[in-house]
Amino acid sequence: MVGALPLSFVKNCTIHHSFNRALSIHGTNNVTIANNLVFDTRGHAIFIEDGTEEFNIIKDNAVGLVRPAWSLLQVDQTPAAYWIVNPNNVVENNIAFGR
Amino acid sequence: MSERSELVTTCAWRGSRLTHSFFRSSHYGFWYRFLHSPDGLGGQHMEDLGIKLCPNWTPTLSFKGNVAHSTGRHGLKMNEYFPIKCGRTCGKCFDREIGADPAFMPTKSQFDEAPDTPVESAITWYEDFVAFKNKQFGVWGEFLVDVNFRNYRLLDHGIAGMEFAYVNGKSTKFARSRFEDFFLVGRTNPEEKVYLPLFEGKPSKYFMCELDPNMAQVGTVTGCVHGLHMPGIGSEITYSGITFVNYEAAVWGCAWCVELRGGYQQGERGAKRSGAERSKPCGRRYHANIHFIIRSLGTEFEDITYVNTDRPVTWRFDTAGILNDLDGSLTNTVAGASVVPTGMFVAANPNCEVMSSVSYLHGMQDFYAVCTVKVRRTAIYPTFFSVFMNSQRLFQYPYITIKDISEHMEVGHTPEHAKEAYNAIPGMDQPKGPTSCFPQGPGFDYLALLPVDRHYGITFTDEHNIQVAGFVSVLAQEMTPDEKMMFSLSLNHPFGNPLYRAWSIPTEAHR
Numbered sequence: 001m002v003g004a005l006p007l008s009f010v011k012n013c014t015i016h017h018s019f020n021r022a023l024s025i026h027g028t029n030n031v032t033i034a035n036n037l038v039f040d041t042r043g044h045a046i047f048i049e050d051g052t053e054e055f056n057i058i059k060d061n062a063v064g065l066v067r068p069a070w071s072l073l074q075v076d077q078t079p080a081a082y083w084i085v086n087p088n089n090v091v092e093n094n095i096a097f098g099r
Numbered sequence: 100m101s102e103r104s105e106l107v108t109t110c111a112w113r114g115s116r117l118t119h120s121f122f123r124s125s126h127y128g129f130w131y132r133f134l135h136s137p138d139g140l141g142g143q144h145m146e147d148l149g150i151k152l153c154p155n156w157t158p159t160l161s162f163k164g165n166v167a168h169s170t171g172r173h174g175l176k177m178n179e180y181f182p183i184k185c186g187r188t189c190g191k192c193f194d195r196e197i198g199a200d201p202a203f204m205p206t207k208s209q210f211d212e213a214p215d216t217p218v219e220s221a222i223t224w225y226e227d228f229v230a231f232k233n234k235q236f237g238v239w240g241e242f243l244v245d246v247n248f249r250n251y252r253l254l255d256h257g258i259a260g261m262e263f264a265y266v267n268g269k270s271t272k273f274a275r276s277r278f279e280d281f282f283l284v285g286r287t288n289p290e291e292k293v294y295l296p297l298f299e300g301k302p303s304k305y306f307m308c309e310l311d312p313n314m315a316q317v318g319t320v321t322g323c324v325h326g327l328h329m330p331g332i333g334s335e336i337t338y339s340g341i342t343f344v345n346y347e348a349a350v351w352g353c354a355w356c357v358e359l360r361g362g363y364q365q366g367e368r369g370a371k372r373s374g375a376e377r378s379k380p381c382g383r384r385y386h387a388n389i390h391f392i393i394r395s396l397g398t399e400f401e402d403i404t405y406v407n408t409d410r411p412v413t414w415r416f417d418t419a420g421i422l423n424d425l426d427g428s429l430t431n432t433v434a435g436a437s438v439v440p441t442g443m444f445v446a447a448n449p450n451c452e453v454m455s456s457v458s459y460l461h462g463m464q465d466f467y468a469v470c471t472v473k474v475r476r477t478a479i480y481p482t483f484f485s486v487f488m489n490s491q492r493l494f495q496y497p498y499i500t501i502k503d504i505s506e507h508m509e510v511g512h513t514p515e516h517a518k519e520a521y522n523a524i525p526g527m528d529q530p531k532g533p534t535s536c537f538p539q540g541p542g543f544d545y546l547a548l549l550p551v552d553r554h555y556g557i558t559f560t561d562e563h564n565i566q567v568a569g570f571v572s573v574l575a576q577e578m579t580p581d582e583k584m585m586f587s588l589s590l591n592h593p594f595g596n597p598l599y600r601a602w603s604i605p606t607e608a609h610r
Contacts, residue, residue, distance in 0.1 A: 052144070078125075083130050084132070092161055
C-alpha cells in the first residue's frame with residue numbers, strides 16, 4: 001500500500017513451500033517482479049491484490065506446483081500461478097509449469 | 100540456456116529430489132479476472148478519493164511470451180473483459196491521460212467534471228502464448244468483448260485448445276475479435292490416451308466424443324479432443340491462420356450451449372425491413388414481417404490448414420452454429436461456403452452437401468454439411484389469434500412445420516400440387532417452448548438454419564393437428580440485400596398464389 005515504486009524490485013529470489021501465496025502486489029504500482037522461482041505454494045502464487053495496482057512489470061518468472069488454499073480468499077481454492085485483476089500491467093515471458 | 104530455462108530445470112530437479120516424480124499446479128497458469136471495480140483496501144482508498152477505476156474496461160498493457168503447461172485445468176483463463184478507450188477511468192477521458200502520462204490520476208473534481216465519453220473499442224491483443232499438457236483447455240474464457248489473440252501454440256490439451264463460453268454476442272456489433280496464427284495439436288503422440296472429463300455416459304446424435312470413449316477398439320484417440328470449441332454465444336469473430344494437427348474434428352460447436360440454446364450469431368434487428376407478405380386463404384390470415392439483419396460478421400474462418408485431421412467440425416445439435424468459410428480453406432471447397440449442422444433443410448438443398456463418415460458410436464453418421472450458398476439463422480416470432488387457441492387452450496405450444504417447397508412450387512399450379520404431394524415433402528416439426536429455441540433469437544419462439552435462395556412453407560398446428568392462425572415476424576440474421584428467401588404462410592397448403600410462380604423459373608407447365 002505504498003503507491004508508485006519505480007525503483008523497487010523483487011528479482012532472482014526463490015520462494016517455496018509457502019502456505020500463504022508467494023508474491024503479493026498490494027496497492028503498489030511500477031514495481032518489477034523478475035527472474036524469480038516459485039515452487040510448491042498454496043493459494044495464488046504471484047498475486048495482484050485489489051485491482052488498483054498498475055504499471056507493474058512481471059516478467060521472466062517461473063511458477064510450479066501451486067496448490068489450493070482453504071484459509072484465504074475463495075478464489076485461492078482454485079489458484080493460479082499468476083493472478084491478474086488489473087490488465088494495466090506488463091506480464092511477459094513467464095512460465096507456469098508442471099511435469 | 101536462458102535464465103528462465105535454468106530456473107525450470109532447477110525446479111524439476113528439486114521436485115524429483117522431493118520424490119515428486121509427477122507434479123502439476125492444481126488449477127490455472129494465468130488467470131485474468133478483470134474486476135468491475137477495485138476491491139479491498141485499495142478499492143476503499145480510491146472510493147475515499149472519489150475516483151473510479153474500471154479494470155475490466157482497461158486496455159491491457161502487455162501480455163506476451165508466456166508459457167503454461169501441465170496445469171490441472173487451463174493454461175490461461177480470462178473472465179469478463181471489455182477494453183475501451185479511457186476505460187481505466189471508467190470511460191472518462193483526460194488530456195494528460197491521453198497524452199504522455201498514462202498513469203495520470205485525476206482529482207475528484209476533475210473526475211466529476213469530466214463528461215462520459217462514448218464507448219469506443221480499444222484494440223487489445225494477447226500475444227505469443229504457449230500451452231501444453233493442460234488437463235482441460237489451453238485457453239478458456241467467458242464474457243469477452245473486443246479482445247484479440249495472436250500467435251498461440253496450444254498442444255496436448257485435455258479437452259480442447261481453446262474454449263470461450265461467450266465472445267462478443269448480443270448487442271456487440273461494434274466489436275471485432277480476431278484469433279490469428281494459431282498452431283493447435285491434439286496429440287503430439289498419437290498413441291497417447293485421452294482424458295475424458297466431459298463424457299456424458301450415453302451416446303446421442305451429437306456427441307462430443309465421436310469415437311470409442313473407452314479407447315478400446317479404435318486406433319485414433321483424438322476423437323474427444325478438439326482444437327477449438329465455438330462459443331455458446333459468439334459473434335464478430337474471425338479465425339485466421341489456424342493450423343490443426345492430429346484431430347478427428349478440428350472444431351466442436353457449441354460450447355456451453357444448454358439444451359438447444361446458444362450458438363447464434365447476433366445481428367442488428369431492423370437494419371433493413373421489407374414490406375409484409377400477406378396471404379388470405381379461406382378468410383384467415385397470416386401476416387409476415389420480414390426483417391433482414393445485416394452488419395454482423397458471425398464466425399469467419401480464413402487461411403485454415405489441416406494436418407492429419409478428418410473433418411472441420413462436429414456439431415452438437417442441428418442449430419448449433421454457422422461457420423463462414425471466407426477463402427475455401429475451411430472446407431476445401433469454395434470461398435464463401437457455409438459449414439452447418441446436418442438437418443432437414445441442408446439435406447434437401449441442391450447447394451448443400453452433407454458430409455458423412457464412420458462413427459464408433461453410430462456407424463455411418465452425418466457430421467456436417469457444406470453449403471455453397473449462405474445459411475442464415477432465421478427466427479420466427481408468431482403471435483397467434485386463432486379462435487381455437489383462445490377457446491380450447493390447446494395452442495400454448497403449437498408446432499411449427501417448415502418445409503422447403505422450392506421444387507414443389509417450380510412446376511406451377513399443376514396436379515403435382517395436390518395436398519398429398521405437399522404433405523410428402525419432409526419438413527421440420529418443432530414445438531414452441533424453451534427446448535425449441537435460443538434466448539438470443541428468439542426466446543420461447545422458433546428458430547431454424549435456412550439456406551438462402553429457397554422457398555419455405557410455414558404452418559402452425561396444435562397437438563391435435565388443427566392449424567393455428569396468427570401474425571408472424573421473421574428475422575433472417577446477417578442476410579444481405581443480394582440474398583433472398585421466400586416464406587409462404589398459409590393455413591392451407593400454398594397452391595396457386597402468383598407470388599410462388601414469380602419466385603420460380605417459368606417452366607413448360609406454366610406456359
